Amino acid sequence: MSTQGGMEAAALYVDKITVEIAGRTIVEEISLSAERNVVGLIGPNGSGKSTVLRAIYRMLRPASGRVLAADRDVWKSRPREAARVTAAVVQDGPSDLELTVAECVATGRIAHGPLFGSSVQPEDTLAIERAMMRAGVNDLANRDMSSLSGGERQRVQLARALAQEPRILVLDEPTNHLDIRHQLELMTLVRTLGVTTLVTLHDLNLAAAYCDRLVILSKGQVVASGTPGETLTPDLLLKVFGIRAQSITNPLTGRMQLAYGHETELKS
Amino acid sequence: MTLVPNMAPPTNGTVRRRNTIVVLMIACAVAVVLSVSTGSVPIAPNRVLSVIAEHILPWSVSTAATDVETRIIWEFRLPRALLGLIVGASLAVAGAVLQSVVRNPLADPFVFGISSGASVAAVAMLTLGIGVLTTVTVPIAAFGGALAATLTVFLLAQRRGRVTPGRLILAGVAMSYLLSSVTSYLVLRASAPGQGVSQVLSWLSGSLAAADWDDLGIPALVLGVATLVLVLLSRILNALLIGDETAASLGVDVGHFRLVMFIITSLLVGVVVAVSGAIGFVGLVVPHAVRMFVGSDHRWVLPISALAGGLLLVVVDIAARLIIAPSELPVGLLTAAIGAPFFLWMLKRSSRGEA
Numbered sequence: 001m002s003t004q005g006g007m008e009a010a011a012l013y014v015d016k017i018t019v020e021i022a023g024r025t026i027v028e029e030i031s032l033s034a035e036r037n038v039v040g041l042i043g044p045n046g047s048g049k050s051t052v053l054r055a056i057y058r059m060l061r062p063a064s065g066r067v068l069a070a071d072r073d074v075w076k077s078r079p080r081e082a083a084r085v086t087a088a089v090v091q092d093g094p095s096d097l098e099l100t101v102a103e104c105v106a107t108g109r110i111a112h113g114p115l116f117g118s119s120v121q122p123e124d125t126l127a128i129e130r131a132m133m134r135a136g137v138n139d140l141a142n143r144d145m146s147s148l149s150g151g152e153r154q155r156v157q158l159a160r161a162l163a164q165e166p167r168i169l170v171l172d173e174p175t176n177h178l179d180i181r182h183q184l185e186l187m188t189l190v191r192t193l194g195v196t197t198l199v200t201l202h203d204l205n206l207a208a209a210y211c212d213r214l215v216i217l218s219k220g221q222v223v224a225s226g227t228p229g230e231t232l233t234p235d236l237l238l239k240v241f242g243i244r245a246q247s248i249t250n251p252l253t254g255r256m257q258l259a260y261g262h263e264t265e266l267k268s
Numbered sequence: 269m270t271l272v273p274n275m276a277p278p279t280n281g282t283v284r285r286r287n288t289i290v291v292l293m294i295a296c297a298v299a300v301v302l303s304v305s306t307g308s309v310p311i312a313p314n315r316v317l318s319v320i321a322e323h324i325l326p327w328s329v330s331t332a333a334t335d336v337e338t339r340i341i342w343e344f345r346l347p348r349a350l351l352g353l354i355v356g357a358s359l360a361v362a363g364a365v366l367q368s369v370v371r372n373p374l375a376d377p378f379v380f381g382i383s384s385g386a387s388v389a390a391v392a393m394l395t396l397g398i399g400v401l402t403t404v405t406v407p408i409a410a411f412g413g414a415l416a417a418t419l420t421v422f423l424l425a426q427r428r429g430r431v432t433p434g435r436l437i438l439a440g441v442a443m444s445y446l447l448s449s450v451t452s453y454l455v456l457r458a459s460a461p462g463q464g465v466s467q468v469l470s471w472l473s474g475s476l477a478a479a480d481w482d483d484l485g486i487p488a489l490v491l492g493v494a495t496l497v498l499v500l501l502s503r504i505l506n507a508l509l510i511g512d513e514t515a516a517s518l519g520v521d522v523g524h525f526r527l528v529m530f531i532i533t534s535l536l537v538g539v540v541v542a543v544s545g546a547i548g549f550v551g552l553v554v555p556h557a558v559r560m561f562v563g564s565d566h567r568w569v570l571p572i573s574a575l576a577g578g579l580l581l582v583v584v585d586i587a588a589r590l591i592i593a594p595s596e597l598p599v600g601l602l603t604a605a606i607g608a609p610f611f612l613w614m615l616k617r618s619s620r621g622e623a
Contacts, residue, residue, distance in 0.1 A: 083519025
């Protein structure tokens with residue numbers, strides 16, 4: 001994969017993390033790794049996908065276990081140090097106070113340069129422009145975030161994450177609320193970035209088509225990991241997602257896909 | 269915010285924002301001169317200028333003003349006008365920061381109960397005879413009260429880190445009521461022996477009338493340092509507008525940063541409340557109007573809000589002296605009269621689609 005923009009993929013290891021919220025264990029002793037590829041984290045609602053990501057981008061400190069990004073313990077690094085390695089596109093609710101696209105992408109430079117730095121350095125400008133080009137949002141620079149479509153907004157968040165010049169990228173359901181064309185465009189874009197990527201997805205077919213490896217979570221624990229072909233078996237899909245499914249080959253792309261239906265509507 | 273896409277290149281935006289700053293600086297200077305010439309004894313603006321020039325430029329000699337005019341200008345009206353600038357600027361900057369930190373355009377030092385917290389602490393010092401009353405100890409007490417009120421309202425208003433408008437307003441209003449009843453109690457309690465009551469009453473309603481030069485130093489210093497620090501941290505304030513999750517991923521220790529911002533805004537509000545009482549809604553109206561005009565980037569919102577807030581309060585203070593002349597209205601009464609309808613209008617707008 002390409003490493004344009006001076007970014008080089010780094011390894012991500014999640015080592016037996018347990019995360020509790022208000023005394024309740026959300027994920028327990030989860031381990032996973034990603035290096036130079038796109039890893040999908042999938043599982044039903046409430047299985048702990050977003051919680052695992054929060055422990056990686058320093059939103060939620062694990063009760064035990066370690067997160068290693070580029071061989072450094074994320075929770076023992078300073079926040080800005082960690083953010084120079086790992087960037088994230090997450091789900092924040094809408095706000096009544098909105099920035100322009102360029103201002104939003106510029107926040108990606110917080111971890112770089114001095115803490116008290118309101119003036120924009122030449123390398124910041126360069127990184128911001130390059131990130132906006134790669135995410136295809138350079139034409140939107142002066143638009144208000146509130147005036148964008150869902151797909152545009154998600155690409156701007158991706159540009160903001162790329163402006164961090166990360167070596168690891170974490171995406172929390174980036175295709176949520178996007179129409180089908182924008183889902184495919186976004187996942188195609190993610191595959192071209194060349195950084196280690198961990199992405200949570202609801203759509204199993206997107207996961208099968210765009211991820212090199214999948215980690216499947218159920219009730220806060222890893223129940224399977226491997227290539228889409230190895231993990232998305234009919235047995236597992238029935239056990240974890242409660243659906244009857246069969247893997248087929250997409251006649252248009254030649255990639256693996258799932259045909260599924262609810263138990264009550266299956267023919268035999 | 270505006271939905272009209274602004275397709276102008278970024279340099280135009282920068283030029284416009286710079287021009288805004290220059291225009292506001294000139295307007296502030298003009299407003300200060302007009303404020304000094306306004307009063308029960310009107311003094312012509314050219315005399316005002318000559319007296320000011322005489323004091324700050326040692327080589328300028330003769331002045332057209334009489335001794336009485338010189339005293340009125342230099343000892344009473346100029347400190348008052350400058351205090352108006354400082355107080356308005358501090359409240360507007362504090363409002364802009366609070367709005368970013370809780371990601372809610374309805375936040376304001378008054379709505380948040382910060383002003384009432386500062387008032388209680390300052391009134392307690394004045395009436396209970398705790399400690400020594402100086403231009404340093406009263407602001408410190410007011411800062412303490414402001415910080416305690418801020419943290420309490422924030423803790424009550426948040427749910428899983430998110431501050432919803434409804435909870436913020438309920439918590440803030442409840443806090444304001446509670447604290448003003450404590451303030452009233454303290455005033456009534458002290459009014460029997462008649463100690464410090466006139467002082468207390470002058471700023472309960474929010475007034476600049478008692479200003480003298482000694483009152484200006486600490487608020488000016490706090491305003492200058494705080495604004496500088498905040499502008500340097502403007503990228504982080506911008507990140508908080510996107511959301512806590514994103515800010516964390518950008519390398520911001522959100523909880524820690526928010527606490528630091530509460531301390532800075534409490535300091536800004538505390539020291540001005542100690543001098544001028546609780547003047548409401550400046551911190552709400554000004555940043556909002558500024559954002560509509562120059563966008564939400566804090567690098568510009570903060571300095572422009574400071575200038576616009578100072579200008580607004582000086583102008584409103586002129587009006588407060590003219591409306592029922594020769595008597596004068598407390599300036600806080602007028603800002604509330606302007607600000608409260610504005611607040612209701614914003615509440616109506618922001619409550620769309622939110623529980």
